Amino acid sequence: MKSINRLSHLIKKAYRKVKRFWRHPIRVFCLHQVNDVYDPKTCFECDWLSLQVFIQTIELMRADYTFISLEEAYKRLNQRRIRFRNFAVITFDDGYRSSLPALLWLESQGIPYTLFLNSKYLDGRSISPHLFEHALSIDPLSTESQIASNLYLTEDSIKTLSLRWASLASHGYEHFDATTCSREEFAKQLQRCMDDLSIFPNVIPFHAYTWGRHSKETDKVVTSLRLVPVLVDGQKNLNADGVIHRELFPVCTRA
Numbered sequence: 001m002k003s004i005n006r007l008s009h010l011i012k013k014a015y016r017k018v019k020r021f022w023r024h025p026i027r028v029f030c031l032h033q034v035n036d037v038y039d040p041k042t043c044f045e046c047d048w049l050s051l052q053v054f055i056q057t058i059e060l061m062r063a064d065y066t067f068i069s070l071e072e073a074y075k076r077l078n079q080r081r082i083r084f085r086n087f088a089v090i091t092f093d094d095g096y097r098s099s100l101p102a103l104l105w106l107e108s109q110g111i112p113y114t115l116f117l118n119s120k121y122l123d124g125r126s127i128s129p130h131l132f133e134h135a136l137s138i139d140p141l142s143t144e145s146q147i148a149s150n151l152y153l154t155e156d157s158i159k160t161l162s163l164r165w166a167s168l169a170s171h172g173y174e175h176f177d178a179t180t181c182s183r184e185e186f187a188k189q190l191q192r193c194m195d196d197l198s199i200f201p202n203v204i205p206f207h208a209y210t211w212g213r214h215s216k217e218t219d220k221v222v223t224s225l226r227l228v229p230v231l232v233d234g235q236k237n238l239n240a241d242g243v244i245h246r247e248l249f250p251v252c253t254r255a
């Protein structure tokens with residue numbers, strides 16, 4: 001019995017190796033703020049990347065990877081065809097306005113990207129509570145309106161992005177932990193975000209969980225609204241398993 005189990009284990013291991021040879025994983029990267037100036041009040045060190053390091057990293061990766069859109073990645077995962085090429089996808093969470101030069105650089109290079117947005121914060125209407133708390137810890141005199149005024153992308157700036165390279169998707173109406181509220185409340189948050197985003201032509205049916213926190217219950221809510229759940233679990237995408245796995249961008253250091 002022991003030898004049968006061992007043989008079965010070896011066969012499974014070999015099968016996984018062969019499968020990886022024929023079907024390369026698709027890597028989906030998660031970024032937040034990419035810009036030239038680190039502002040401790042509105043940046044978290046782990047979420048910030050210098051524009052120069054970002055560009056250098058992408059240029060290095062281009063030798064091994066073809067950058068594709070999130071939609072194309074999802075389609076390829078579902079096709080279950082042979083994948084000899086290495087594909088990668090760039091995504092940004094939260095829609096920080098300071099990342100605009102990075103987005104425009106991607107467009108100039110013909111590299112697609114997806115922005116996961118909280119529709120409540122567009123146009124400086126307010127900011128995510130966790131970010132405001134952080135700002136207050138650095139400067140107790142901070143006010144929400146002062147920070148919100150230039151923190152996030154505006155509707156107008158989003159409209160200037162290229163329809164060809166940029167796609168938009170849900171990060172929820174507000175930036176909050178989906179696992180801490182009822183299914184109904186979470187569904188309302190998602191629906192409101194998608195309704196708000198519908199003013200833009202390039203919206204795709206994906207939802208990225210804030211902080212990547214999710215559960216089987218929240219996944220059910222997301223899929224019931226015909227959205228694809230997007231995680232941040234450090235995994236590469238090998239098969240179509242109903243969700244998109246994401247990794248943090250390989251470099252995250254202060255330049």
Ligand SMILES: [Zn+2]
Nearest residue numbers: 093094210211
């Ligand atoms: Zn977020």
